[in-house]
Amino acid sequence: MSGEHPPADRAAGIGVAVDGAARRLAARLSLLSGVVALVVGLGIVGLVGSPPLAVQYVPLALSVLVLGIPHGAVDHLVLPRSRGEPVTPRAMLAVGLLYLLVGGAYAVVWLLAPALAFALFILVTLLHWGQGDVYALVALTGADHLASRAERLLALCVRGGLPMLVPLVAFPDQYAFVAGTLVGLFDPAAAAALEAAFEPTVRIAVGVAFGAALVASLAVGYVRAGSHGPWLVDAGETVGLVAFFALVPPILAIGLYFTLWHSVRHILRTMLVDDVAHEALERGAILAACRRFARDAAPMTAGALVVLAALALAVPSTPGGIDELIGLYLVGIALLTLPHVVVVAAMDREDGIWSP
Numbered sequence: 001m002s003g004e005h006p007p008a009d010r011a012a013g014i015g016v017a018v019d020g021a022a023r024r025l026a027a028r029l030s031l032l033s034g035v036v037a038l039v040v041g042l043g044i045v046g047l048v049g050s051p052p053l054a055v056q057y058v059p060l061a062l063s064v065l066v067l068g069i070p071h072g073a074v075d076h077l078v079l080p081r082s083r084g085e086p087v088t089p090r091a092m093l094a095v096g097l098l099y100l101l102v103g104g105a106y107a108v109v110w111l112l113a114p115a116l117a118f119a120l121f122i123l124v125t126l127l128h129w130g131q132g133d134v135y136a137l138v139a140l141t142g143a144d145h146l147a148s149r150a151e152r153l154l155a156l157c158v159r160g161g162l163p164m165l166v167p168l169v170a171f172p173d174q175y176a177f178v179a180g181t182l183v184g185l186f187d188p189a190a191a192a193a194l195e196a197a198f199e200p201t202v203r204i205a206v207g208v209a210f211g212a213a214l215v216a217s218l219a220v221g222y223v224r225a226g227s228h229g230p231w232l233v234d235a236g237e238t239v240g241l242v243a244f245f246a247l248v249p250p251i252l253a254i255g256l257y258f259t260l261w262h263s264v265r266h267i268l269r270t271m272l273v274d275d276v277a278h279e280a281l282e283r284g285a286i287l288a289a290c291r292r293f294a295r296d297a298a299p300m301t302a303g304a305l306v307v308l309a310a311l312a313l314a315v316p317s318t319p320g321g322i323d324e325l326i327g328l329y330l331v332g333i334a335l336l337t338l339p340h341v342v343v344v345a346a347m348d349r350e351d352g353i354w355s356p
Contacts, residue, residue: 020282021281021282021283021284022271022272022278022279022281022282023139023140023272025281025284025286026140026268026269026271026272026281027140027141029264029268029286030136030140030264030265030268031233033260033261033264033265034237034240034260034261034264034265035240036260037244037256037257037259037260037261038240038241038243038244040256040260041244041248041252041253041256042243042244042247042248044248044252045247045248045249050249051249051252053251053322053323054322055252056249056251056252056255057251057255057322057326058255059252059255059256059258059259059260060251060254060255060258060326060329060330061255061326061329062255062259063255063258063259063263064305064308064329065301066259067259067260067263067264067267068258068259068263068333069301069304069305069333069336070263070267070293070294070297070298070301071262071263071264071266071267071270071297072266072300072336072337072340072343073296073297073298073299073300073301073303073304074270074293074296074297074300075095075099075300075339075340075343076091076092076095076096076300077092077270077274077296078270078273078343078347079091079095079343079346079347079350081270081273081274081275082273082347082350082351083350095339095343098339098342098343099336099339102338102339102342103307103335103336103338103339106120106334106335106338107311107314107335110186110331110334110335111186111314113190114182114183114185114186114187114190115183115190115191115193115194117183117334118179118182118183118194119194121182121330121334121337122164124334124337124338124341125160125163125164125334125337126157126160126161126163126164126165127156127160127341128160128337128340128341128344129159129160129163129164129262130155130156130157130158130159130160130161131156131160131341131344131345131348132262132265132266132344133155133156133159133160133237133265134146134152134155134156134159134353135265135269135348135351135353136265136269137155137230137233137234138152138353138356139269139351139353140265140268141230141233141234142227142230143221143230143231143233143234144224144225144226144227144230145220145221145222145224145225145226145230145231145234146221146224146356147224147356148356149354149355149356151217151220151221151224152353152354152356154213154216154217154220155217155221155234157213158210158213158214158217158238159238159241161210161213161214162238162241162242162245163241163245163253163254163257165206165207165210166210166241166242166245166246167245167250167253167254168197168198168203168206169203169204169206169207169210169246170245170246170247170250171249171250172198172203173198174249174250174251175198175250176194176195176198178250178251178327178330179191179194180194181323181324181326181327182327182330182331184317184324184327185315185316185317185319185324185327185328185331186315186316186317187316188317214238214242217238218231218234218235218238221234221235222235241257244257245257251326266344267293269347270293271289271292271293273347274292274293274296276292277289277292277293280292304332304336307332307335307336308328308329308332311328311331311332311335312328315328315331
């Protein structure tokens with residue numbers, strides 16, 4: 001687990017394979033999985049309209065064991081691998097303590113101020129999902145139009161804002177329902193503190209500001225692009241995601257995006273920093289790389305299930321129906337996401353994502 005990739009596989013500022021068969025395969029898989037998510041979501045809406053909530057919950061429910069939770073379950077391995085160092089018990093313990101302290105502190109916020117915790121969840125998820133797409137654009141797609149830190153930060157806000165802000169504008173009632181369900185697990189009355197966010201004037205302001213940021217990001221990128229191929233991928237994905245989150249009901253849309261877009265991209269990133277999985281991708285052995293990842297992710301995925309069970313016992317209101325169970329799962333995802341963001345930020349630093 002400790003060997004480094006050959007120097008030819010690395011390029012200045014990016015500690016993953018920016019050229020070679022593994023990187024090209026990861027880029028294709030990333031794009032294909034994203035297209036599948038968009039086609040499935042838009043196809044369902046085109047054929048049946050808004051499906052029943054029980055159907056919309058399916059992708060989120062599957063993400064417990066398929067791609068969703070597992071995508072962050074190798075956090076104890078990725079930093080040493082990113083640095084070409086051995087994975088030691090000390091390194092794994094450090095990540096375990098990070099999850100315990102940061103996740104535990106965030107759990108206290110949910111117990112004491114659930115409306116604030118929900119708002120923080122949206123902000124952290126926006127930053128993290130944008131963070132994941134910036135990595136994919138820079139390291140996999142070779143986006144030379146994101147040449148500066150400011151351009152990458154703007155892209156982060158746009159890409160992260162698509163799943164978090166477009167549904168707020170397009171589906172305020174369902175957004176409010178999800179917020180009320182999560183906050184209601186701790187204090188049903190606290191959801192009133194979030195009502196202002198769903199007012200028409202607020203949503204219009206959010207829509208105008210976000211739309212301006214999106215147009216600015218793509219326009220500046222077009223001007224800065226040395227090769228317009230990567231820019232076309234960026235623009236195509238962005239426009240596709242606007243349509244996806246504006247038309248697909250948010251519970252279904254988030255479930256599909258979380259599993260088939262964000263999680264797949266991060267899993268590919270973890271494969272590229274793992275010598276064994278990297279070698280498998282170089283040979284085109286996708287199943288071998290997936291088996292390697294599944295083996296590595298299994299112990300901490302099981303640990304995450306224990307966290308969810310403990311959370312179910314800790315919430316003041318015992319979850320009853322499917323709505324509350326999914327809400328509990330999303331709170332669990334929130335607790336795991338915050339320390340996960342810290343790990344990914346450290347990977348970004350190793351890869352030079354924010355020091356172009």
